[in-house]
Amino acid sequence: MSKFTFQIMNNRGDESQLILLLTATSDTGLEGIELGKSTSVADFFSRNPSHSFAADTLVGSRLYVGYGTMPPAPDPNSTQYYGWIEFSRNETDKGVWLNLSNVDIVGLPLTLSGKLADDGSPFSLGYKTSVQDIIADMKTRALTRQDPAVLKDCGGGRIKIVAPNIQFPFYRGYDDYLNTLTTAGAELTIKTDTPIGEAAKTFTGAFTKGRYRDLADTGPILTLTSGSDTFQILKNQFTTEFLYRCDGGTIVFKGTTLPQNRPDHAGHDASAVYTNSLFRNLCIGVNEGYFTATGPNDSTKFSSDKPFGNGQGSVYAQIIHETSNSYGFPYADANLKTLLVAALDSPITLTILKDDEAEGFQG
Numbered sequence: 001m002s003k004f005t006f007q008i009m010n011n012r013g014d015e016s017q018l019i020l021l022l023t024a025t026s027d028t029g030l031e032g033i034e035l036g037k038s039t040s041v042a043d044f045f046s047r048n049p050s051h052s053f054a055a056d057t058l059v060g061s062r063l064y065v066g067y068g069t070m071p072p073a074p075d076p077n078s079t080q081y082y083g084w085i086e087f088s089r090n091e092t093d094k095g096v097w098l099n100l101s102n103v104d105i106v107g108l109p110l111t112l113s114g115k116l117a118d119d120g121s122p123f124s125l126g127y128k129t130s131v132q133d134i135i136a137d138m139k140t141r142a143l144t145r146q147d148p149a150v151l152k153d154c155g156g157g158r159i160k161i162v163a164p165n166i167q168f169p170f171y172r173g174y175d176d177y178l179n180t181l182t183t184a185g186a187e188l189t190i191k192t193d194t195p196i197g198e199a200a201k202t203f204t205g206a207f208t209k210g211r212y213r214d215l216a217d218t219g220p221i222l223t224l225t226s227g228s229d230t231f232q233i234l235k236n237q238f239t240t241e242f243l244y245r246c247d248g249g250t251i252v253f254k255g256t257t258l259p260q261n262r263p264d265h266a267g268h269d270a271s272a273v274y275t276n277s278l279f280r281n282l283c284i285g286v287n288e289g290y291f292t293a294t295g296p297n298d299s300t301k302f303s304s305d306k307p308f309g310n311g312q313g314s315v316y317a318q319i320i321h322e323t324s325n326s327y328g329f330p331y332a333d334a335n336l337k338t339l340l341v342a343a344l345d346s347p348i349t350l351t352i353l354k355d356d357e358a359e360g361f362q363g
Contacts, residue, residue, distance in 0.1 A: 002344045003029060004089060004096050005054040006063070008044065009351040011359075014067070015042040018352065021064040022053075023072065029056030038069045041352075052347065061087050065108055065352055067154070076104040076162050081154035083108035085350060095341040096348060100125050100326035106134055107160040109353040111360030115346040123340055125325035126360020127353070134323050135161050142315040145170050158355065164316050165330055168244040174286060175240070177312050178212045182221065184293035185209030188285075190224060191300050193277035195270035201226040203278060208235075220252070224278065230254055231278055238282075244314065246283045246330045251275055280331045287329055288336065289313025303334035325362050338362075 012018065018041040022033050032053030033039060045051050064070055066082025074082050083105075087098035095117030100110065111126035127134075138161050139146060150170040152160040164171040180186075187206045194200040205224035208215055212235075215221060220232040230253070237249035242260070250257050253275045260279045264272035281299040285291040289312035290305050308318045317336065320328025325338040342348050353359055 003054045003056055004342070004344045005052050005347045007050065007052045007347045007349045008041070009051070009349060010041055011357060012352050012354050015045065016040055017067055019066055019068060019070055020044055021070040023062045024058045025060035027055055027058045030058065031055065036072060057090055059088050059090050063087070063350065065110060076166050079152050079154050081108055081158040081160055083110050085110055085112060095343055097339065097341055098348065099337070099339045100324065102163070102320045102324065102326045102328050103330055104163050104166055105160055106131060106138065109355065109357070111351045111353060112348060113360060114348040115343040117341040117343045120343060123342070124360045124362045125338055125340070126362070127324045127358050128361040129323045130356045130358045132355050134319060135159055137319050138316065142319060143170050144172055163328070164244040164314060165246065168241050171244065172315060173240040174243055175212060177286065178221070180293050181207045181291055182210055182212045182215060186291060186293050186297055187295045188222065188224060189296060189298040190278050190281045192274045195273040196267040198270045201229070201274060203229070203231055231275065233282070243283055243286050246280070251279055284331050287314045287317060305335070307335045
């Protein structure tokens, strides 16, 4: 089986202070780095003259880069300064799926470059502006209140900002946006994912008509149907908190209250596939600002609609979208995502940037 290779380049210096941590749900043929163990960049370089590690497979993987020994899952709310990439390759994948992520934090900046698995053309994922400038923009545009809970002083002049899916109280609320949609009773057309052995479904319906603040907390804020199937979300389960988190609350499907996200058993649980994808598309519609009072509010149009075009949605995700090839929102549709498949026959280069550098952006 062909191995793939990651090569590390470091623009920051600090090689004895910078730590690498590789995590994965499974691996085969891993060489050059130990899974789940904090390793300084200096030690990694001394053990690997090519500054590289390789593997046959690494599934559900993250490579964290940061200052100080890292726990198995670094805490966004800590004062530890770090960043990470996500990637995966199993036995049947033609290449390595990979992306940058700022879903939880804006912190230590990383870039990726290499060749695409499909045609061998070069790719580069990075930042159009420096992380220092991004954080300054977040302070001005995205935050409603600056506070140590959301702006973390990590020492050494390094500042980390925690995203709204974790620290939602410090970002713009969605009450006014939701009021626009409920006042109009805005119509919705939401298509589900396709379960194994079943067909996708299209649900239609609308937001409950009325001023948002006047709607009962325990009543539905929206109702969708497809044939005899009915999907609802209660107003108190579709608040700013749940919308930024894209999780944590409940929905009502065919009269039964269920978690907003639940295991779908690799696509075999049709009910879970339907409800998970309905909720996901509703979160995309709000967080990326696609929903309007006049509609059509059709989830199949998201990939051709302009995100944030009506001044609504997550300003945090908008800034990440404007300034990087990175995820800034847990559910990123075709307009926001930068998920690539890298070739196996060419090294994937990960570059650790300085905080005042902008590099690798693929326009």
